[in-house]
Amino acid sequence: MFMYSHADVVRGSPAFDPLSGPASREGPSAPVSARLDRRAGAAVDRRPAPGVRLRVGVIGASGYVGGELIRLLGRHPHVDLAGLQARGREGTALADIHAHLTPLDLTVDAALGDGPLDAVFAALPHGTGADALPGIARDGTTVIDLGPDFRLRDPADYPQWYGFVHPAPELLAIAVYGLPELHRDALTALADSPVAIVGAPGCYPTTTLLALAPLARAGLIADLVVDAKSGISGAGREARAASMFGEVNESVRAYGLGGHRHVAEIEQELAAVGAAAGMAPEANPGAVNVDFLPHLVPMTRGIHATCHVRTTRPVNQDELDALYDHAYRDEPFVTVVGEAPATKHVLGSNHALVHVRHDPRSGRVIAIGVTDNLVKGAAGQAIQAFNVVHGLPETAGLEQLPLFP
Numbered sequence: 001m002f003m004y005s006h007a008d009v010v011r012g013s014p015a016f017d018p019l020s021g022p023a024s025r026e027g028p029s030a031p032v033s034a035r036l037d038r039r040a041g042a043a044v045d046r047r048p049a050p051g052v053r054l055r056v057g058v059i060g061a062s063g064y065v066g067g068e069l070i071r072l073l074g075r076h077p078h079v080d081l082a083g084l085q086a087r088g089r090e091g092t093a094l095a096d097i098h099a100h101l102t103p104l105d106l107t108v109d110a111a112l113g114d115g116p117l118d119a120v121f122a123a124l125p126h127g128t129g130a131d132a133l134p135g136i137a138r139d140g141t142t143v144i145d146l147g148p149d150f151r152l153r154d155p156a157d158y159p160q161w162y163g164f165v166h167p168a169p170e171l172l173a174i175a176v177y178g179l180p181e182l183h184r185d186a187l188t189a190l191a192d193s194p195v196a197i198v199g200a201p202g203c204y205p206t207t208t209l210l211a212l213a214p215l216a217r218a219g220l221i222a223d224l225v226v227d228a229k230s231g232i233s234g235a236g237r238e239a240r241a242a243s244m245f246g247e248v249n250e251s252v253r254a255y256g257l258g259g260h261r262h263v264a265e266i267e268q269e270l271a272a273v274g275a276a277a278g279m280a281p282e283a284n285p286g287a288v289n290v291d292f293l294p295h296l297v298p299m300t301r302g303i304h305a306t307c308h309v310r311t312t313r314p315v316n317q318d319e320l321d322a323l324y325d326h327a328y329r330d331e332p333f334v335t336v337v338g339e340a341p342a343t344k345h346v347l348g349s350n351h352a353l354v355h356v357r358h359d360p361r362s363g364r365v366i367a368i369g370v371t372d373n374l375v376k377g378a379a380g381q382a383i384q385a386f387n388v389v390h391g392l393p394e395t396a397g398l399e400q401l402p403l404f405p
């Protein structure tokens with residue numbers, strides 16, 4: 001396990017920024033919004049002064065997640081969208097890439113733009129952020145990566161699950177998994193940290209972990225099968241035969257058999273939830289080698305995760321209700337519901353709905369989670385984490401209700 005301190009990480013900074021990221025914060029162009037000072041020993045404070053808006057950039061602005069980030073950040077009360085970057089898009093009107101964002105009247109460039117930024121959101125394919133983002137983070141900008149490159153703590157997971165050797169393994173030890181419901185304290189601590197990297201969770205893990213966390217905390221997961229479904233936007237905007245209307249419509253298909261990549265972070269975080277509650281890994285044996293099977297279903301947005309759990313001891317519905325109520329009663333974006341929820345109940349919003357049911361006949365517990373993969377499963381959750389890191393109200397920019405029907 002890597003045990004680098006923040007000071008080691010900052011001192012080891014290479015001047016590496018292949019995406020032409022923001023300029024150094026040193027000198028007169030240092031930002032006014034978050035009070036970052038790179039002099040040795042100087043205190044760091046990412047919280048903006050009252051009334052000051054944070055300067056924020058989006059890398060990968062042309063994709064589905066990039067577009068969703070811009071849609072939400074474009075109306076965020078504490079943010080100025082100061083740089084939108086996408087490959088080969090110098091001076092392109094945002095409206096030409098995302099027609100629905102025409103009212104924002106913004107431009108996308110091939111580089112991130114001039115001047116220091118307080119935070120950068122990156123929505124890039126795996127392996128791309130690991131190269132591009134360390135230089136930006138070491139320069140003091142908060143980095144929120146929506147790809148998987150900073151989600152996993154063990155560097156050995158990257159060759160195993162993603163097929164590349166991580167170029168900055170020392171940063172994995174200090175990056176925070178950006179699920180605020182599980183890691184709010186660690187995200188809050190990044191406000192005073194010289195390097196702040198958030199590995200925003202995947203959409204399937206977000207939904208699955210929110211459904212299962214109360215059971216893991218109580219050491220109740222003896223055996224686990226996760227049966228999950230995703231809408232087609234989960235596959236991104238890049239054209240692929242398997243994503244074409246004629247191949248997806250009126251059809252359902254399982255994929256990722258034998259080990260979908262998201263298993264790695266589901267196992268990592270179930271272990272972390274248990275450990276935070278004082279549970280040894282053997283307390284939740286079903287969370288060690290998770291049986292996770294995703295399916296592609298013919299809808300645009302939405303994740304639905306049904307978790308079938310055999311428990312380590314007998315439980316009843318009252319105990320489950322108390323566990324889930326305790327876990328989520330103060331959470332702004334997670335609601336425990338008494339009936340099985342639908343993906344349409346969260347469409348376009350940062351809300352997650354969770355339902356738990358004990359089946360006395362089979363003895364199993366069924367825990368169901370639903371989210372919008374592009375909001376709570378991606379852009380909304382990343383903004384929620386950003387709000388926490390910068391000391392803003394956690395719900396800022398995320399208060400819209402779901403669309404229905």
Ligand SMILES: NC(=O)c1ccc[n+]([C@@H]2O[C@H](COP(=O)([O-])OP(=O)(O)OC[C@H]3O[C@@H](n4cnc5c(N)ncnc54)[C@H](OP(=O)(O)O)[C@@H]3O)[C@@H](O)[C@H]2O)c1
Pocket residue numbers: 059060061062063064065066086087123124125126128146147148201202203233234235236237238373374377378
């Ligand atoms: N879709 C979801 O529901 C979801 C949810 C959670 C997390 N994520 C993660 O978020 C990231 C983005 O997903 P997405 O769905 O937005 O994908 P997407 O629609 O395919 O967009 C990918 C973006 O990355 C850019 N890009 C591709 N290859 C690149 C490279 N080699 N160098 C620089 N830029 C490159 C693309 O630019 P071009 O336009 O030039 O191709 C585009 O802007 C992925 O890591 C994904 O796993 C997605």
